[in-house]
Amino acid sequence: MILVEKTLDSGQEPMGPTKGVDAARPQKAESIWKDVWYSLSHNGPAMASLVFIGLVVLIAVVTAIAPGVLPYDPYEQDLTQSFAAPSATHWFGCDQQGRDILARMMVGAQVSLTVGVISVALSLVVGVTLGAIAGYKGGKADTAIMRLMDIMLAVPSILLAITFMAALGKGIDKAVIAIGLVSIPEYARIVRSQVLSVKANDYVSAARVIGDSDAKIIFRHILPNVAPSIIVRATLGISGAILDAAALGFLGLGVQPPQAEWGDMLGRGRDYIFQAPHVMIFPGLAITLTVLAFNLLGDGIRDAFDPKSRRR
Amino acid sequence: MLRYVIKRVLQAIPVLLGLSIVVFLIMRVFSADPASVVLGEHATQEQMQAWREANGLTASIVVQYLNFLGSALRGDLGTSYYTHTSVTTEIMSRFPATVELAIVAIIVASVLGIVLGVLAAVHKGSFVDGLSTFVALVGVSMPIFWSGVLMIILFAGTLHVLPSGGRIDPLLAPVGGTGLFILDTLLSGDFEALGNALQHIVLPALALSLYSMAIITRMTRSSMLETLGEDYVRTARAKGLPKGSVDRHHALRNAMLPVTTVIGLQFGSLLGGALLTETVFAWPGIGKYVVDSILKSDFPVVQGTVLLIGVIFVVINLIVDIVYAYLDPRIKYSQEEG
Numbered sequence: 001m002i003l004v005e006k007t008l009d010s011g012q013e014p015m016g017p018t019k020g021v022d023a024a025r026p027q028k029a030e031s032i033w034k035d036v037w038y039s040l041s042h043n044g045p046a047m048a049s050l051v052f053i054g055l056v057v058l059i060a061v062v063t064a065i066a067p068g069v070l071p072y073d074p075y076e077q078d079l080t081q082s083f084a085a086p087s088a089t090h091w092f093g094c095d096q097q098g099r100d101i102l103a104r105m106m107v108g109a110q111v112s113l114t115v116g117v118i119s120v121a122l123s124l125v126v127g128v129t130l131g132a133i134a135g136y137k138g139g140k141a142d143t144a145i146m147r148l149m150d151i152m153l154a155v156p157s158i159l160l161a162i163t164f165m166a167a168l169g170k171g172i173d174k175a176v177i178a179i180g181l182v183s184i185p186e187y188a189r190i191v192r193s194q195v196l197s198v199k200a201n202d203y204v205s206a207a208r209v210i211g212d213s214d215a216k217i218i219f220r221h222i223l224p225n226v227a228p229s230i231i232v233r234a235t236l237g238i239s240g241a242i243l244d245a246a247a248l249g250f251l252g253l254g255v256q257p258p259q260a261e262w263g264d265m266l267g268r269g270r271d272y273i274f275q276a277p278h279v280m281i282f283p284g285l286a287i288t289l290t291v292l293a294f295n296l297l298g299d300g301i302r303d304a305f306d307p308k309s310r311r312r
Numbered sequence: 313m314l315r316y317v318i319k320r321v322l323q324a325i326p327v328l329l330g331l332s333i334v335v336f337l338i339m340r341v342f343s344a345d346p347a348s349v350v351l352g353e354h355a356t357q358e359q360m361q362a363w364r365e366a367n368g369l370t371a372s373i374v375v376q377y378l379n380f381l382g383s384a385l386r387g388d389l390g391t392s393y394y395t396h397t398s399v400t401t402e403i404m405s406r407f408p409a410t411v412e413l414a415i416v417a418i419i420v421a422s423v424l425g426i427v428l429g430v431l432a433a434v435h436k437g438s439f440v441d442g443l444s445t446f447v448a449l450v451g452v453s454m455p456i457f458w459s460g461v462l463m464i465i466l467f468a469g470t471l472h473v474l475p476s477g478g479r480i481d482p483l484l485a486p487v488g489g490t491g492l493f494i495l496d497t498l499l500s501g502d503f504e505a506l507g508n509a510l511q512h513i514v515l516p517a518l519a520l521s522l523y524s525m526a527i528i529t530r531m532t533r534s535s536m537l538e539t540l541g542e543d544y545v546r547t548a549r550a551k552g553l554p555k556g557s558v559d560r561h562h563a564l565r566n567a568m569l570p571v572t573t574v575i576g577l578q579f580g581s582l583l584g585g586a587l588l589t590e591t592v593f594a595w596p597g598i599g600k601y602v603v604d605s606i607l608k609s610d611f612p613v614v615q616g617t618v619l620l621i622g623v624i625f626v627v628i629n630l631i632v633d634i635v636y637a638y639l640d641p642r643i644k645y646s647q648e649e650g
Contacts, residue, residue, distance in 0.1 A: 151330035154629075155622045156584025159602075163335065166606040166614050167343035243455055247588055250457050251603055266458060270592070273461060273476075274469045281465075284458030292453035 039304035046300025049293035056290055060109040067107075072100035074107045075258045083276040093278040095269065101279065104260035105286050111254075111261040112290065115176050115245040116238040122180030124234055127187025132218045134188065135195030146192065149185035157182040161244055165253045172255045179244045183237055190233055194226035228305040235301055239294035246287045262287050317634055324630050331622045332384065336377050339615045340369075349609040350393045367393075380615075389616030394608060399616040403598055408491025409479055410597030413589070414582045416494070416517040421524035422575050428525075429532025429571075433540060434559055444529050451526025456585050460519035460592035467515060477594035480509045516593040520585050524578040531574045535567040542566075569640055576632030580625045 040046055062069055072090075081098035084090055092101040134145040152160065164178035198204065199222060207217050248254045249263025262283040269279030346369065347360035355363075364370050368379060383390065389399040432444035468476035479485075480493055484505040489496035494513070497506035539545060540563050548558045583599075590599035598617055605613035 147326065147330060150327050151334055154327050154331050154626050155618060156581050156587075156625065158584045159587060159618060159621055162587070162603070162606055163338055163614060163618050164342075166609065166611070167338045169344065239453065246455050247457065250455070250588065251591065252607060263455075266455075266461070270461070273464060277465045277469070280458070280461050284455065284461065288450070288454045288458065291455075292449060295449060295453055 036301075036304040040300050043300040043303065045296045046304075049296040049300070052289065052293045053297065056109050056293075057113060059106050060113050063106050064110050070103045070106055072103045074099060074103040074260055083272065083279070085276075086278055092282040093276070095265070095279050096272065096276075101265070101282055104265060105262065105283060108260040108262045108265060108283065108286070111172060111259070112242050112245060112263075112287070115172065115179065116241040116294075119176045119180035119183070119241045119245070120234050120237045122176065123183035123187055123237065124230065126180075127184040128191050128223065128230060130184065131188035131191025132195055132223060135192035136199055136214065136218050136222065142192070145188065149188050152182065152185045157240075158244060158247055161248065162251065162253060165248060170253050170256065172259070172261070175245055175248045175254050178248070179241050182244075183241065186237070187230070187233060190229050191223075191226055194229055195222055198222050198225050232298055232302040232305065235294060236298035239291040239298070242287065242291055242294070313638065316637055320630055320633055324626050328623060328626055331626070332381055332619060333377065335615055335618050335622070336380055339611045340373065340376065343611065344609075346393065346609070346611055384616075384619065389619070390612035392605075392613050393610050399613050402601065402613070403617060403620060405491075406596060406598045406601050409595060410583070410586050410590070410599060412492045412494060413513065413516055413520060413586060413595060413597060414579060415492075416513050417520040417582055417585075418524065418575065418579045420517055421521035421528055421578065424521070425525040425528025426532050426568075426571065429529045430536055430559075430564060430567075432529070432533045433536035433567075436537065441533075444533060448526040448529045451522045451529075454522065456519055456523065456588045457592050459522055460516070460589060463515045463519055464592070474515055475512050476515075477592075479512050479596055480505065484508050516589050516595050519592070520582060520589040523585060524575075524582060527578060528571065528574055532567065532571050535570050536563060539563045539567040569636070572639065573632055573636050576628060576635065580628040583621050583624060 040050075076099065078094070078098035081090065081094040082096055084094040084098065086093040090100050090102070092105065094100055095104070130145050130149075134142040155163075160182045161175075161178040164181060165174055168174040168177065195218075204217060204221055207221050212221070245254060245261070246263030246266070249261045249265075250267035252264075252267055255261040255264050265283040266280050266287075269276065269283075272279055345360075346367070347363045348355065351360055351363055361370075368376065371379070380390070387400055389403065391397065392399060392402065395402075428440075428444040428447060432441040435441055464476045467474040484502075486493060486496040486500060486502065486505060489499070493509040494506065497503070497509055540559075542563075545558060545562050548562045549555070553562075586595075586597060587599040587603055589595065590597045591603050594600070598621070602614060602617040605617070
């Protein structure tokens, strides 16, 4: 942690009293990111995962910009192809309405990735801010914020998410809010504990002495030093968000028809489990592989940031 | 120890109170007007107002909350908007099914997770280690509902060896008792019903246990590896004790401390997973009940069930903390100093 905290704040303005000493900082900072990338690039499963995620992102972006590249119209029904098995013409087969499953999965990638990224961004912004305030300010603010977090952690996250959905109503935008809200406590807890240890350092006291505001100290001096923990948690958080979104979709609380989403496709195939198992198998495989990729990448980033693991 | 227990119990009270406020606010403030949800868009204003009055929704929000809290403390969680039955009664009739599923799942997850984790640590770098890492990774990455579906396709659809859903053959269901079918049939000596109940619970319990098993495997492996590197383990080996004996009596015993905590916490989170598992396997527990109620916007049921699961979750965490402090006195003392 110490290694990271001394070198990660590359983009920062060097603090007054240590200006001369910090002249060498950008070089050091560059070396830590280089070290992290070096370690990550030598981690086979993490790199394979990065390539896989890149591919899924590419599919999501390309199908959003140019839907013409899709093998079939994902919304066009063809009842003559109802439950068609996988074949050379329909690689992953067709669903009940005769819609091509591969095309729907490609479009569904847009929804799953969007939900994953936006909900994590939401919980990240709110959780990091609350955790930083709680850890830095301490006292009543800390007690109030952390008790609220304890309350949110007192219910399994998926149950809390569907409770929000029950109140907010069905829809993917609401799913993003629900999933984002329930993950806030995890980020708040991580950041608070990190801030508590970082704020005791001399450079924070120095910033305070030269008159930096609390906000400036938190955002420019403390948060960059807790970045590694946040990056690791956020990467793993995306996999959790994709799973939660799929669960909401499976329960019928996610996207509205005819929009395609992996969890929703799985849920709608439930009644035809023996008649047409491929309707459920392929979307489930897409969820599992994407979540697995984010988990492996998160593990790889964590190892890359860990000096002990880098030395191994 | 008693001081620590009292302190932890007192700390749990504001969390539970806060939980009741949060659940109440989500349901009553952020949700749509239940009158329009239940009566439909064609209901007149008068009909909706009468319905609100009949359901105690015209009082101020504070009064409504206090009424809700007072009733909840007396064990009354309200009445379903649709079936007009008591939510407490409905939950209690389904609760044993969920508890039974969660208990079997946690036993499966603990046994398989500990065995895999220990084998992986003792044979670090071997095929078993690789297999345990793979199982752990797949376990945390596979959605419960998908693993459940795959099991149904394989064991019920293809091999025809296990049922695809339900809890027991209705003709064999035990009457009365604890509501835990495995226990009831065992106590009454009805082995045909016991076998049937076990057949029905295998797939949902296995699907539900996968995620927890992955977490327990990872925790056991890392905890065991840490313990195997301790001085007292080296000393025991240096004294010439057999490897198996050192692994079991010196390393495993100490490595189990953090694993116990994880198992306790996982039992709580299984209740969340039960929502999805019960839906896939048509398991008649509170998970399926709450999901069905959410789809119908039956707010009192959702509110009551979430509150109950929250209470159970908090109580389980409390028990885990106390058991852990009992097993490892350092926790208790550091808390008291803090």
